Amino acid sequence: MTAAGQALSTAGERTEMRLVTIVARKELRDATRSKWFWLWAGAFGMLAAVLANVALPGSQVSEFGNFGRSAASLVALVQLIIPLMGLTLGAQSLAGQRENGALRFLLSHPVSRTEAFWGTFAGLAIALLATTAAGFGAAGLVTGLQGGGANVWSFVRIAGLSWVLAVAMLGLGMLISTFTNRTGAALGTAVFVWLTLAFLGDIGLMGTAVATDLPVSALFFSALANPVETFRLASLTAFSGSLDVLGPAGTYAVDRLGGSLETVLLATSAAWAVFPAAVASIRFAKSKDL
Amino acid sequence: MIDIRELTKRYGRVTVVDDFSLQVAAGESVALWGPNGAGKTTVVRCLLGLVGFDGSVEVAGLDVRTHPKATRQKIGYVAQELSFYDDLAVLELLDFSADLRRLGPERVDAVIDEVGLGEHTDKRVAALSGGLKQRLGLAVALLPDPSVLLLDEPTSNLDAAARDGAIRLLDRLRREGRTLLVTSHHMEEVGMLVDRVIGMEEGRITIECDPIDLAERLGIRAWLQLVLTNGSTQAAIEVLGAAGYAAKRNPRGVLVEVPAQGKGRALAAVHHAGIEIQDVEVWR
Numbered sequence: 001m002t003a004a005g006q007a008l009s010t011a012g013e014r015t016e017m018r019l020v021t022i023v024a025r026k027e028l029r030d031a032t033r034s035k036w037f038w039l040w041a042g043a044f045g046m047l048a049a050v051l052a053n054v055a056l057p058g059s060q061v062s063e064f065g066n067f068g069r070s071a072a073s074l075v076a077l078v079q080l081i082i083p084l085m086g087l088t089l090g091a092q093s094l095a096g097q098r099e100n101g102a103l104r105f106l107l108s109h110p111v112s113r114t115e116a117f118w119g120t121f122a123g124l125a126i127a128l129l130a131t132t133a134a135g136f137g138a139a140g141l142v143t144g145l146q147g148g149g150a151n152v153w154s155f156v157r158i159a160g161l162s163w164v165l166a167v168a169m170l171g172l173g174m175l176i177s178t179f180t181n182r183t184g185a186a187l188g189t190a191v192f193v194w195l196t197l198a199f200l201g202d203i204g205l206m207g208t209a210v211a212t213d214l215p216v217s218a219l220f221f222s223a224l225a226n227p228v229e230t231f232r233l234a235s236l237t238a239f240s241g242s243l244d245v246l247g248p249a250g251t252y253a254v255d256r257l258g259g260s261l262e263t264v265l266l267a268t269s270a271a272w273a274v275f276p277a278a279v280a281s282i283r284f285a286k287s288k289d290l
Numbered sequence: 291m292i293d294i295r296e297l298t299k300r301y302g303r304v305t306v307v308d309d310f311s312l313q314v315a316a317g318e319s320v321a322l323w324g325p326n327g328a329g330k331t332t333v334v335r336c337l338l339g340l341v342g343f344d345g346s347v348e349v350a351g352l353d354v355r356t357h358p359k360a361t362r363q364k365i366g367y368v369a370q371e372l373s374f375y376d377d378l379a380v381l382e383l384l385d386f387s388a389d390l391r392r393l394g395p396e397r398v399d400a401v402i403d404e405v406g407l408g409e410h411t412d413k414r415v416a417a418l419s420g421g422l423k424q425r426l427g428l429a430v431a432l433l434p435d436p437s438v439l440l441l442d443e444p445t446s447n448l449d450a451a452a453r454d455g456a457i458r459l460l461d462r463l464r465r466e467g468r469t470l471l472v473t474s475h476h477m478e479e480v481g482m483l484v485d486r487v488i489g490m491e492e493g494r495i496t497i498e499c500d501p502i503d504l505a506e507r508l509g510i511r512a513w514l515q516l517v518l519t520n521g522s523t524q525a526a527i528e529v530l531g532a533a534g535y536a537a538k539r540n541p542r543g544v545l546v547e548v549p550a551q552g553k554g555r556a557l558a559a560v561h562h563a564g565i566e567i568q569d570v571e572v573w574r
Contacts, residue, residue: 013359022389026375033377101373105430108338108367109390110359288342289301290335 015114023111023119024126031089031127040085044135047077052139053146074139075235078162081135083228084194086128086166090173091190093120094284096183104290113285121174121277128166132159157238164269165231171277172227178283197228220253224264227272234265291316291438291469292337297345299332299493306332307343308493316437319470321480323504324490330473331370332493334440337471338367349438363391366431370442370473372423376416380407380426383415387430401429405459421452428459439463441472445479454540457482457573481505481512482573505550514553516544516560517569526565533559545573 031037051073094117097103106116136159143155176189223229233253257264292314299307307329314320322330336343339358347354352361374383384398402408405425410418418426424447431439444460445453460483464470474480480487481501489497489504497504505511518526526544530537535556537546548556553572560567 013357019390022386026378026386030375030377100376101369101371102375104340104369105374107340108362108365108369109387110363111390112359290340 013112015112015118019111019115020119020122023106023116024122027093027120027123028126031124032130037127037131040081041131041134044077044081044085044131045138047081048074048135048139049142051077052142074136074162075158075232077135078158078165078235079228079232080198082132082162082166083169083198084191085131086169087173087176087190087194088187089124089128090170091176091186092183093124093174094177095180095186096177098181098290099183107290113287114281117174117281117284121170121281124170125167128170129163132163132166136162154238158235161231161234161238161269164273165227168227168269168272168276171273171275171280175276175280175283178280178287197226217252217256220256224268227269230265230268230272234262234269237262237265291318291350292471293346293348294333294337295346297333297336297343297347299329299336299341299343306493307336310345310490310493310495312488312495314469314471316469317467318486319464319472319484320486320488321484321501322471322473322490323475323477323480323487324496325475327492328490329493330490331442333490334367334442334471334473337440338362338365363434364436365438365440366434366436367440368424368427368431368442368444370446372420372427372447374415374423374426374430376414378415379412380415380418381411383426384411384429384433387433391434393433397433397435401432404432405429420447421449424448424452424456428456432463436468438469439471441470443473443475445474445476450538451541453479454542454545477505477508478513478573502550511547512550512553513573514546514548514556515540515542515571515573516546516557516567517571518543518560519566519568522565525563526560529559529563529565530556535559 054073094103097106097120103116107113136155140155172193173186173190176193177186180186180189223233253261292312294310294312297307297310298305310329310333312320312333322328322333324330332341335341336347337349337354339354339361343355349361350364352364354361375386378386381398381402384402385395388394388398402411405428407422407425407429410422413422415423415426424444428444431441441460445456448456457479460470460472460479464483470483472479472483484501487497487499487501487504488495489499497507499507502512516526523539523544527537527539530544530546533556535546535548537544539545546556557567557570
């Protein structure tokens with residue numbers, strides 16, 4: 001038999017949601033017991049509350065309501081913190097369990113790699129939901145206590161988009177995790193990807209656009225190729241209803257896509273939440289050796 | 291019960307198991323014996339479907355490659371490196387393992403009693419000693435009441451007393467009729483636990499024999515477990531020492547190493563010293 005014959009096939013054995021749920025529950029329990037989880041949740045909640053407090057005085061001169069103003073401030077925070085959180089959590093997941101042997105323990109049970117993967121993903125995604133809720137909850141509490149009430153819907157939508165971004169980053173992190181057995185290497189790669197997406201993506205895109213006379217259409221679609229940028233665009237439409245504030249690329253998007261702009265942004269965000277995780281799952285299921 | 295045919299496993303250009311075939315009957319106890327790096331652990335991982343391989347591997351009539359989950363449902367496995375989820379408590383870990391296998395809490399209680407972990411169920415796994423982790427590994431392996439037990443160096447991390455306890459437990463499991471595949475490079479546990487030894491070196495079978503034959507070929511011996519009357523343990527150790535035997539105290543009395551074909555002389559030495567031997571077990 002050839003080397004290809006060494007790959008494991010699980011044809012004939014179906015994926016059981018029951019097992020995915022059991023693994024997810026354990027992952028969630030592990031995450032909530034981790035000091036890193038509480039550190040992230042605490043730091044995000046505290047920064048969000050401080051930002052909301054700072055943002056409120058400006059709301060009197062702003063076109064946005066109080067919640068909208070807080071949400072706009074949070075977008076900048078989310079763009080930095082949530083991708084780092086999701087990427088590092090995902091990168092540590094499989095590589096860490098591989099490194100310490102826990103993955104071998106799990107897979108010595110009647111559990112398939114697909115079930116182990118999606119259970120881990122689901123558990124961590126729920127943990128990220130809790131962290132996101134903590135941040136936006138803290139900001140919402142501060143805003144609410146100070147009498148804010150308008151634009152609650154946009155605030156909630158941005159909170160939702162933040163979680164979708166977190167899940168997308170988790171999927172990317174887990175994809176990184178399928179390439180290495182070492183936690184250190186996975187984390188290093190995750191930080192590099194975070195820098196690329198959160199900083200270089202934005203700055204690099206602007207620089208490239210200026211240097212190469214990139215057409216505005218290319219600029220817009222390049223932004224969609226970066227989940228952090230997609231989140232930013234979707235968030236902007238959530239509280240301003242338009243991307244005109246972004247200049248030519250935003251105007252192009254509004255003119256070209258019109259009423260379907262929001263749908264395109266939400267669909268792209270959703271695709272980012274699913275696609276990297278799906279690729280990671282296939283890679284993990286097809287990997288020969290643990 | 292276990293049917294391995296022409297198993298070959300390569301990591302890159304390195305062949306770690308080479309054209310390996312083995313059949314183990316139901317209720318039989320077999321050791322994969324050999325030095326570190328011989329390929330024993332890789333064979334076990336292939337049986338669990340944890341690694342890809344060439345060849346054919348079946349357990350209880352199930353093809354590991356196409357039915358890895360169903361195969362693992364029938365197997366209890368104790369890994370060489372005892373890695374669990376360190377942040378879970380012992381009871382949480384066993385509950386988790388039982389959930390994955392659709393087993394109820396009564397089964398968890400039963401294995402806790404069986405391996406003697408009752409006082410440690412609230413401890414975090416990370417806080418357990420090597421001996422307790424080994425017991426936890428056995429508890430996890432025994433949860434499904436498996437017909438096949440794969441034991442990868444089951445006593446490698448244990449001190450002498452814990453090793454004796456583990457070997458006694460495994461010996462009992464063997465007598466219950468389970469199929470055991472044990473990897474080891476300790477002649478002591480091979481001699482005490484198995485019916486047949488498969489010697490391995492560089493991924494290939496080098497010898498197939500019973501433990502006594504192997505002991506003789508290697509100049510290795512058997513062990514006698516002497517159960518003595520109270521107070522005579524030290525005297526027996528001294529008598530045996532004077533007669534040239536290595537003897538040591540253990541929880542059941544005295545364990546004495548003897549030539550595989552010359553057990554009678556050691557017994558005679560103790561008997562002639564006026565020490566009453568209540569019982570003798572031969573560990574081979």
